[in-house]
Amino acid sequence: MTARNISRFWEWGRKIICVGRNYADHAKELNNALPTEPILFLKPPSAYVTEGSPILVPFYSSNLHHEVELGVVIGKGGTAISQSNAMDHVAGYALCLDMTARDIQEDCKSKGLPWTLAKAFNTSCPISEFIPKERIPDPGNVTLWLKVNDQLRQNGCTAQMIFSIPFLISYISKIITLEEGDLILTGTPKGVSAVQEHDELQAGIEDVITMNFKVNRKNQ
Ligand SMILES: O=C([O-])CC(=O)C(=O)O
Numbered sequence: 001m002t003a004r005n006i007s008r009f010w011e012w013g014r015k016i017i018c019v020g021r022n023y024a025d026h027a028k029e030l031n032n033a034l035p036t037e038p039i040l041f042l043k044p045p046s047a048y049v050t051e052g053s054p055i056l057v058p059f060y061s062s063n064l065h066h067e068v069e070l071g072v073v074i075g076k077g078g079t080a081i082s083q084s085n086a087m088d089h090v091a092g093y094a095l096c097l098d099m100t101a102r103d104i105q106e107d108c109k110s111k112g113l114p115w116t117l118a119k120a121f122n123t124s125c126p127i128s129e130f131i132p133k134e135r136i137p138d139p140g141n142v143t144l145w146l147k148v149n150d151q152l153r154q155n156g157c158t159a160q161m162i163f164s165i166p167f168l169i170s171y172i173s174k175i176i177t178l179e180e181g182d183l184i185l186t187g188t189p190k191g192v193s194a195v196q197e198h199d200e201l202q203a204g205i206e207d208v209i210t211m212n213f214k215v216n217r218k219n220q
């Protein structure tokens with residue numbers, strides 16, 4: 001058996017923990033109140049999709065949105081990690097999309113139901129290659145962007161996050177033990193919008209990385 005390589009963390013079947021409404025400008029564009037504590041939800045590892053494979057619109061949605069987010073890859077597990085030690089638990093990063101069936105999410109919100117159908121379907125978590133920690137020395141101050149068919153839709157800086165990465169690692173790990181290979185999606189800045197079948201999505205982190213995905217529709 002070969003040693004596991006963190007640069008293929010998505011193959012390990014570990015948790016994807018997502019933070020919602022972590023940017024005030026995005027909370028506002030969807031008419032949501034600003035959170036006083038992080039809002040958390042999960043995606044299963046089956047949500048991962050890597051470049052070369054398409055994002056699939058779920059058959060039950062007609063309003064699939066992109067949300068570009070910085071993903072934090074956990075390198076050392078822990079429970080109740082302190083904020084001051086939090087960055088020692090980070091192995092690196094990935095550029096991520098939190099694909100969201102917005103019509104289903106609105107329906108779930110109005111009925112007080114969980115967001116699973118809106119957030120956790122197959123291909124709801126497109127990711128870039130693994131980015132080693134050294135390549136982003138200040139993850140609290142990098143620009144994320146996303147284009148649909150060459151049109152810029154999202155362009156935000158992680159400095160705008162309401163809850164910082166060390167705070168999130170500490171907060172989450174008091175509730176859910178973090179393990180090597182887990183991924184934390186840190187929320188999206190403003191500019192979310194719908195994507196259609198055949199659209200081409202391109203996203204990037206400054207001069208660190210870019211990634212490309214096509215959108216297809218699942219017909220059943
Ligand atoms: O669906 C939402 O608006 C919550 C969320 O994931 C985010 O803010 O990134």
Ligand SMILES: [Mg+2]
Binds near residue numbers: 019020067098187
């Ligand atoms: Mg999100």
